[in-house]
Amino acid sequence: MSRERVSIVEVGARDGLQNESTTLSVKGRVELIRRLMDCGLTRIEAGAFVSPKWVPQMADSDQVLQALPSTEAVSFPVLTPNLKGLEAAIAAGAKEVAVFGAASETFSQKNINCSIAESLDRFAVVCEQAKAAHVRVRGYVSCLVGCPYEGVIQPEQVVPVVRRLFELGCYEVSLGDTIGVGTPASIERVLTALLKEFPASWLAMHCHDTYGMAIANLRKGLDLGLRTIDSSIGGAGGCPYAQGASGNVATEDVAYFLRGEGLDCGVDLERLVETGQWLFSQLNKPVPSRVNRALSGKLS
Numbered sequence: 001m002s003r004e005r006v007s008i009v010e011v012g013a014r015d016g017l018q019n020e021s022t023t024l025s026v027k028g029r030v031e032l033i034r035r036l037m038d039c040g041l042t043r044i045e046a047g048a049f050v051s052p053k054w055v056p057q058m059a060d061s062d063q064v065l066q067a068l069p070s071t072e073a074v075s076f077p078v079l080t081p082n083l084k085g086l087e088a089a090i091a092a093g094a095k096e097v098a099v100f101g102a103a104s105e106t107f108s109q110k111n112i113n114c115s116i117a118e119s120l121d122r123f124a125v126v127c128e129q130a131k132a133a134h135v136r137v138r139g140y141v142s143c144l145v146g147c148p149y150e151g152v153i154q155p156e157q158v159v160p161v162v163r164r165l166f167e168l169g170c171y172e173v174s175l176g177d178t179i180g181v182g183t184p185a186s187i188e189r190v191l192t193a194l195l196k197e198f199p200a201s202w203l204a205m206h207c208h209d210t211y212g213m214a215i216a217n218l219r220k221g222l223d224l225g226l227r228t229i230d231s232s233i234g235g236a237g238g239c240p241y242a243q244g245a246s247g248n249v250a251t252e253d254v255a256y257f258l259r260g261e262g263l264d265c266g267v268d269l270e271r272l273v274e275t276g277q278w279l280f281s282q283l284n285k286p287v288p289s290r291v292n293r294a295l296s297g298k299l300s
Helices: 012-019 025-038 063-067 083-091 106-114 116-134 155-168 184-195 216-224 249-258 269-283 289-300
Strands: 007-012 096-102 136-142 173-177 204-208 228-231
Touching: 012 025, 012 116, 012 136, 025 063, 025 249, 063 083, 083 096, 083 116, 083 173, 083 249, 096 106, 096 155, 096 184, 116 136, 116 155, 116 184, 136 155, 155 184, 173 184, 173 228, 184 216, 204 216, 228 249, 249 269, 249 289, 269 289
Parallel strands: 007 228, 096 136, 136 173, 173 204, 204 228
Antiparallel strands: none
16 A cells, blocks of 8 residues: 655755855755765755855855756746846746745844845745746745744735735645744644645645754644655754754654655655765764654664
8 A cells, every 4th residue: 555645845955054154165065965865865956046255155156057967857046036047047047946934023134135025026926937938936934933033923824925926826735834933733723723724735844953943743634634854964054044043854753754754755764864874974073863763873
């Protein structure tokens, strides 16, 4: 009997690396993505077309994208915050891009230097041009339940932003607990509000593990019907605009959790552990993932 499938979107090579103090070379980032593919991952963020002045870790994302294999089996989405980024991404061969908004006005200003309304206007142009180029667009909404500047974020602040992203043509919206303050109760409140308007299949969870709540919050999302989870190999990354926020939930932790719940994510957990160890050896720091640390000794 086949197990129910959960899709993992691997964000380590973009969202993870962009907040690490060590910058990987183009060769290193390509090697990371190839290793992630070997783990069985089929949705792997490959980079961000942003100014290297602000995010030097994502410099030369065009070279990374061009060095990856051309395959229908794996998608390599890239972040494109504006039309200039989109044009560069398309020129590099991107088939999927992402736009990144927020449910907090202050966070939007700190993150992308404009209001929520202004950001959505920018995204409208990006989505229109992407559609014309037959490029898929994924949406992100940060500060799902909490903001480092404004505190608690209410569901009524989130719903209009998600609604607008779908109106613009995003095929999926990833919901980010950017600073990891969510609990199952707060996650349930916002997801319940969203599910009144949108199918669970249109939504993804993007949890940070600052307070150790990521897996519990993902369980709540699964209980409510969501089947797409963003995660980062080894637990790499964090949020450069949220002081003290730890990294995304680790892909190893998610894969172990899903396997224990009888759900299939199509990845090789042992290879994930090896890849997490490899990445953090390049970053010269210990692997944050608890599952990685627990299993790595058994594999050595």
